Structures are given as C-alpha cells and as structure tokens.
Amino acid sequence: MQTASQQIAFKRRILVVLGWNDPRTIRVIGQYARDAGWHLETRHFFDDIVPLQWHGDGLIVSCPQRPDLLAFMRRQAPKQPTVLIGRNQPGILSGQVMEDNLMAGRLAARHFLERGHTHFAWLSAYRGLVSNDRYRGFSSALAESGFKCHRLEYKRDRSNLRDWRHRQAWLARQLRTLPRPMACYVLDDQMASETIEVCLANGWRVPEDFAVMGTGNIEIACECSHVPISSIDLGEEEIAQEAAQLLDRMMRGRKRPARPIVIAPRGVVIRTSTDFLAVASPVLQRAVDFVAVNLRRPFSLEQVAESVGVSRRTLYNLFRRHLERSPAEFVLQARLSRARQLLAASPSQTITNLASQSGLGSPRTLTRLFLRYEGVNARTWKKAHRKAAQPAARSTPLAATP
Secondary structure (H helix, E strand, O other), rough: OOHHHHHOOOOOOEEEEEEOOEEEEEHHHHHHHHHEEEEEHHHHHHHHHOOOOOOOOOEEEOOOHHHHHHHHHHHHHHOEEEEEEEOOOOOOOOEEEOOOOHHHHHHHHHHHHHOOOOOOEEEEEEHHHHHHHHHHHHHHHHHHHHOOOEEEEOOOOOOOOOHHHHHHHHHHHOOOOOOOOOEEEOOHHHHHHHHHHHHOOOOOOOOEEEEEEEEOOOOHHHOOOOOOOOEOOHHHHHHHHHHHHHHHHHOOOOOOOOOEEEEOOOEEEEEHOOOOOOOOOHHHHHHHHHHOOOOOOOOOOHHHHHHHHHHHHHHHHHHHHOOOOOHHHHHHHHHHHHHHOOOOOOOOHHHHHHHHHHHOOOOHHHHHHHHHHHHOOOOHHHHHHHHHHHHHOOOOOOOOOO
C-alpha cells in the first residue's frame, strides 16, 4: 500500500527572501511560479520570520540590512540553486540579475541638463555599491558637460537609525546651503518624497527652487507624494522576470553565469517634481512656454519669436546661451520627449498616433528622430517598451526536459 507522500507529485519548492520588498518583483516572480508549476513559499513576505529550517529546490534573494536575514542567506545559498537580485552583494556565490545604476545616474543627469540646470546635488541615506554607482553615473555625466555635483550623504549611527526627524533636520540644513534652482538626484523614491516634504516645510518650491528626481519609479511613492515625483524606471519587472528564468535554468542543471546579467533602465518617467526649465531669461521662459502649449500643432520659429517680441536671431542666441541648443533642436527634443511619455503611458499606441500627438507629423519623422537620439527606429523602441510593460505575457516557463 502506497503512503500519501508516495502518491503526491510535489512541485519544485522555491523560497523568495528579499531585503527590499518591491511589490512588482513579488508579482512577476509569482506569475512565473504559477506558470512554471512551482510551489512558492510566501510566508516571509508577510511576517518577516526567517525560515531557518527551510529546504527546497531554489532560492531567490536580494541583499538585506537585517543581520539575521543576511546570516540565513549566507548559510542557505550553497544548498540549492540561488539567484541574487540587485547590485548589492551579501557575500554569496549565486547567479545575479541587476539594474544598471551607472546608466540610471546618467539618465538623471541628461534629464536635468536638457532642462537648463547648472547646479546639481546627489542625495543619499545609504552607502554601498548601489549608491556609489548611481552617484558615479550622475557625476561623470555632469562632468562631461563641465559641471560639478554636491554630494550629500546622510551618516547614520545607532542613535538615529530610525529617527526620521533627525534625517529631515540634517537634510534641511544641507539644502539651505545650496544655490537655487538646484537639480537633486536622489537615491530612491522614498527619500525623494522625504526631500520634497522637507522643501515644502521650509517654504521652498518644487520644482522651481529644487527639482527632485527619484530612482525606481515605485508608483505608490511617486504619485502619492506632495508633489508627484519624476523617477528613473529601472525595469524592475524585467529584472524579476530574468531572475525567475535564470533560476529555472539553474534548477535544470545549467551553470550560473560567470557575470551578472545587467538590465538597462527603461528611461525617465517625468512627473511634476522636475517638469521645469531652469532659465534665467524671462523672454526665453515665455518662448519655452509657447513651445509647450503648441507642441502638438505645427508652428514656425518666426511665430515663436513674434510671440515673445524678439527677432529670430535674438531667439536663437537666447537658446544657445542658456540651453546650449538651437530653437529648432529644442522643439524637436521636446516633441520626442512627448512621444516617449505617450508611449510609456500607453505602449499599445500606433507609431502614426504617436507622431501626430507629439507634433512630429509623420511616422517617418518620428523614426528618423528615434534613430538619431535613441539609436534604434521607433518601431523597435516601441516593441521593447510593450514587452517591458507586459511582464505577464512573457512569463512563459522553460519547457520541461524530456
């Protein structure tokens, strides 16, 4: 007579232990686990209990700050195939899928430079590989354009580890010393929200006095802030999807990759906290406002100049002096930025509609500009964004080995 255990076909047992509980990561791994037929241990998501006696077939982890969780990961990682999510390293041998933090910093710098900023700051509450990489990407891109960056990093100790008021007081003191307008790139969306709150409490405007860019594009943080937060979309869903696929391959006998798998950011998601052009000239500001209002319809540079009461030559010189580009280049980049925003908000839009809604007129013009500024044509860029925005559709588990 067979026992109950002999009659049951047990699924592969997978444990996910995350030091940083991003809901998108959990959702995508859960979708993959469902389709692959895994048993996913979820208790740790809800009660933070370290599963000391757990044993199973696969482990997905991210580096924690808690010492007990870190110790568990180091003991458990050698016992089954393990995949590490993220740049920070808990001291284990594993497959690794990580975000491109250097590129995230560079994207933030490019965004601020395009808006005419000349003063920049990096804000962080943690030190480590992630923080260092984002700062290096940001500061190096600024340096290439001849600018420096204030580096503001909060130093924690045991006495103020969980005291938000202490950090907010420190942040207010630091911001008070900076010139304005100031473009601030912040380690993550949570600290970006805190920075905005400190600014408003001290009577500083966001984005006019302090433009604030977060990292991670966590919607609940970005859209529920006092001022909605612009943020770098790191592609968290794609990272989680790749991590699940890598674990699947490793559990089927494939060796872990010798190098980390690095996922490029999707780009900048622009919200109110940075949607501001830092220009000193009132005339140029009126010209920029005219472009923004009329972006969808055709207009000539003569019409822009006439709207602000200057000659075309004066308009050209103002754009060159303050924004380091011609008026025509500014209009094209503004329209291309609008096309990116439209596509990020609704990836299913047609190329024809994107061209029309952004004022570029024809799909041919849109494609030419994407090739010039993105290195790929519009259809390729659109296809990549559609895939990134629909992780569930790509959650196809690996075929079973015969």
